Amino acid sequence: MSTHAGSAAQGPIRPQVTADSVGFWEGCREGVLRLPACEDCGYVLYPPGPICPRCPSRSLAPRDLEPEGRVYSLTVSHQPARPDLPVPYTIAIVELDAAPEVRMTLRVRPADQHAELAIGDRVRIGFEHVDDDFAVPVADPLAGEAGGDRHRSELGRVTFARVSGDKPEHRAVIAGVGQSAVGRRLMRSELDLTVDAALAAIADAGLAPGDIDGIAAYPGAGVGPPGYAGPHTDEVAAALGLELAWHRAGAEGAGQLQPIIDAVLAVAGGLCTHALVYRTSIESTVAAAMRAGIMAPPPVGPAGGFTEWLLPFDAVTPAHWLAPYAARHQHQFGTTRAQLGAIALTARANAARTPGAVMTEPLTMDEYLASRPIATPLHLLDCDVPVDGSTAVVVSRADRAADLPGPAVRIEAMGTGVGLRPSWHQWPDLTTMAASGAAATMWARTDLTPADVDVAQLYDGFSFLALFWLEALGFCEHGDGGPFVEGGGRIALGGELPLNTGGGQLSGGRLHGWGLLREACLQLRGQATGRQVDAEVAVVSTGGGPVAGCLLLTRAG
Structure with missing residues (x-):
């Protein structure tokens, strides 16, 4: 997950005071x-x-x-x-x-x-x-005032009404998938990488740029620190010569998957026929440029929005915001670092089989446990790897699937819910997160169940987020994520639920969940050479804390 830079000035970051605060x-x-x-x-x-x-x-x-x-x-x-x-x-x-x-x-x-x-x-x-x-x-x-945790557990699971009959998901398909080069310090522009990914996705769908009449992106230009947001949709449309009937970009919604959901709705609603959707980041290049003095760090503060209640208290990175979830889960359920290590080791083993993954050298449990601490209980090898790269997909009308040169990926259900107070630390129970709401809405939109899923591509900006998603999606009971992943057997390529088969973000590189989406599509299309599992149903998730979204995808029949 991307980080906010610490303040270069003395003293904590100041808040952007509002009429409410x-x-x-x-x-x-x-x-x-x-x-x-x-x-x-x-x-x-x-x-x-x-x-x-x-x-x-x-x-x-x-x-x-x-x-x-x-x-x-x-x-x-x-x-x-x-x-x-x-x-x-x-x-x-x-x-x-x-x-x-x-x-x-x-x-x-x-x-x-x-x-x-x-x-x-x-x-x-x-x-x-x-x-x-x-x-x-x-x-x-307070001296001498130790222990005595209330241990109150108000499980944040929510339920939503069942959705049946005609659904927008069934009126759209993922027709093409493309990705640019992915790596550390590529020193290429956001637009350059995006054009590569976009052209690859358009060609994969058997289309030409002139066929694209919709575009969407996450999170929208100018959002977040330098290198995080990717190019403006107008820049991409101009570079590719697109004539658009619909366009959209934004950071709010069902996590990094929101533009996919937006594109499905736009295509299903007749606003466009073929939507190009992309996510691009050059965080690694920007970090290198700042270290070399080529680019100046952005000004820090004042802290506004949700950061008003985090940054002034020296909780300045997502590791600070999310590590307390892992600590609470450890405290309440006895989850161990070795159990989290099984997720990291599985990702590394899968990355070694994946062309383009950035971390492919063998990883042992001893090496994982010895990695330097970042924000306890998270250590370096619990954290994803910042990279440069762009991933793009084409979302098309379902009735065009028969004309595609390759197999389409069908969208069975979308998970968009929150259901609880959307705040970083005000959840009723920090041993769960917004994933519970997203999962509940997804399962309410399908007759499939967790038992039908063949492969899981779950967000691993930090190792424990994948564990939380396993629980939220119902692959194990709440609190049982640690025993479920222990030893790595269940989540290995030959296990009952292969997890993050392309290396995830822990070893494949931080593509903000879009590498997971691409890998799910490759698995369903039978194109994941060297790591292929027999997959007819895949689940993809993105987000942590109060941010979450998920998709249930199926092989085209």
């Missing part, structure tokens, strides 16, 4: 924990907002809260957030005594507490004054 930050400056509370039901809002999500009532009033609570989860960061903050340091998710519905992501002080603090320990929220205008809350461990 100004009372909270003013309270911090005064040394008071102040949040809006509902006058009708008593619910305390964090992050602050204008309406109670429980009632919903607009009758809110500021409330000064007793600043004590327990550690719900935590991670020890071994990477610096800023030059003046020594590592390692601890980030804790603190559940308030006075309002258990509130979980705050806070840096723990002093820094040497990383060796002692544990889930369930009590803390008091203090305030670190940066200057006269800005103070940031921090968690101070």
Whole structure:
């Protein structure tokens, strides 16, 4: 997963204060924990907002809260957030005594507490004054107040009404798949790589650029740090000489698969006939350019949107945001690093069979366990590999499938749901995530079941995300993901559920889930030479935390 750069300035990243959050930050400056509370039901809002999500009532009033609570989860960061903050340091998710519905992501002080603090320990929220205008809350461990985790488990599974009859999924197919070169520091432009992938996908579909009348992309130009977003759809359309009836790009929705879903809906609704959909990143090239001084790092802050409640607390990368999920799963279910290692070793073994994968040298469990820590319990080999590359697909009307030069991939069901409060750390139970909602909507749109799936391509921006997806999709019970993957037998090429057969992102390279989509298509088309499994049904997922989407794909009959 992509990362935000730490601040080059002294002190934490400052928030972009809004009309909703100004009372909270003013309270911090005064040394008071102040949040809006509902006058009708008593619910305390964090992050602050204008309406109670429980009632919903607009009758809110500021409330000064007793600043004590327990550690719900935590991670020890071994990477610096800023030059003046020594590592390692601890980030804790603190559940308030006075309002258990509130979980705050806070840096723990002093820094040497990383060796002692544990889930369930009590803390008091203090305030670190940066200057006269800005103070940031921090968690101070309370001496002699260890243990006692509430261990409340409010499983975040949701259900959705069954969908039957005619579905837009059945009116569209994936007609072509293409990919550019994939590698480290390719030093090529986003547009250059995208054109390669697009032309390959169009040719694979037996089409010419002039046949393409729709285009979509994730996440849309200008979103995220440099190198992350890929080129604007207008640039790609102009480069290829496309005449478009429909176009779309954006970051919100069912994770990185949202533009595929958008294209299916557009094709099924008659807005276009053949939609080119792509995802491109040159994060590796940009990082190299910044290290060489060819490109200046982007300015950092102020932190707005969801990052207002993460970056000022020195939780500055997705590893910081997601590692507490893994830590909570370990705490609650006894999941081990060796079990997560089975996912990493499986990915590496599969990458060795996959042309273009970036990490192909043999990997042992001892090497995995000895890799350097990033944000506990995540170590280097739990993290995906940043690369440059572009992947493209063509989504076409299903009635054109018979005219394709090769087999089409049919879209059986799309998983788009959330179902829970979409926040990084406010889920009822951090041993699950938005994957539960996405999976529930997908299974509600098909008569197929997890037992029908032959191969799984599950998002592995971090190793444990694939484990969470296995649970969310129903391949094992909630909490049983560790035993399911232990030893790697079940998820190997010859196992009951081959996982990430192209190496995933852990060894194939970080293509933000689109390498997984391409691999699913190759498997269903019988084109995954050297790693082919007998696959008629495949599932693909992307996303972690509050971001999730999934697709159930089938071999064309």
